[in-house]
Amino acid sequence: MDALSALIQHASPKANLFFSGNLCGSSESDSQGGQLHLLKSGELNVYETGGSKHVLTEPTLIFYPKGRSHKIQSQSLQGCDLVCATVTFQDSPLSRAMPEMVVIPLSQLTHLEAVLTLLFDEAFSERYGHVASVAHLLDLLLILLIRHLVAEKVCEAGVLAALSHPRLASSLEVMHNQMDEPWTIETLAQKAGMSRARFAAVFQQTLGQPPLTYLTEVRLLKAQQLLLAGQPIKSVALEVGYSGSVAFTRAFSRCFGTTPAQWLATLQA
Structure with a gap:
């Protein structure tokens, strides 16, 4: 699995339609959760707090x-x-690296034209199943939009910027797909085809943190998802690259300030 696919799988982006039609007047939104607006026709003002x-x-x-x-x-x-x-x-490295806002004229998204045309056609129709089809098309659009942000180098730093760096992308790919391996800076640098010092410097400059700090974040955020899915702590520890539950619990506590068992208990209370 390529690095971007692994990141998307971890982040599980999901879009849910809440309006399609003609807006005559205004609509306000609070800051809770992400939102996506697609202006099909007409003219629109967008006002932000501040x-x-x-x-x-x-x-x-x-x-x-x-x-x-x-x-x-x-x-x-x-x-x-x-x-x-x-x-x-x-919560994942991808979600944490997303920009605050993206505004792109659809004329600049010609490679998404087919998806957008079908999405608008379904969203403004009354055909049977159009709600379900729009939901799937929105999810697809999200994935293609993230790929566009990487390809066009919209983000100058963070994991999305690193994905457009051919050598860093190779190291990210193995971190996300083989997180149970005992990676070191040396072995990650080999995967990137760079010297140890050069790899560590470029990684730090691009992602804003050392390679092994990022790897720990990847492992522990993935561990949270596995724990929520009901996997036992011991099997989660091994799957995300720890020698056992003791080492895993120690790392989890350092990162989140609570043990895996306490964290789960809080969520399930």
Whole structure:
């Protein structure tokens, strides 16, 4: 599995449609959870907390991956045609690396034209099953959008930036796909085809943390998902690269301030 696919699998991005149609007037959103807006036609003003304003006069994608309080308002009495969805991510390196906001005219997303055309067609139809089909198309759009952010180097730092670096991407791929291996900076540098010192420096510069710190984060965030899925602590420890439950519990406690068992008990209370 390539690095981006592994990151997406870990993050499990999910979009849920909450509006499709003509917006005549305005709609406000709080900062809870991500949101995706697709302007199909018309003109739209987007106001953010703090006074920022975006004036959209052509079909445009507006994406708040981490959520942000904002208001959208049609510029004319004729309104504008919109598709809006909530977006959720599992806590993961990918979700943590997403930008605060993405605004892209659809004219710049020609490689997504087929998906967008089908999505708009389904969203504004009354055909049987259109709600289910839109849900799947939104999930696909999310994945393709993330790939676009990597390909176009929209993010200058973090794991999305590292994915566009051919050598760092190789090390990320093995970290996410073989996290049970006893990786060291030396072996990761070999996978990247770089010297130990060069690899450590470039990794730190791009992702903002040392390679083994990132690897620990990957392992423990994945461990949380496995624990929530009902796997025993011992098997989770081995799956994410620890020698046993004692070493795993120690690392988990250092990172989250609580043991795996206490963390689960809190969530299930």
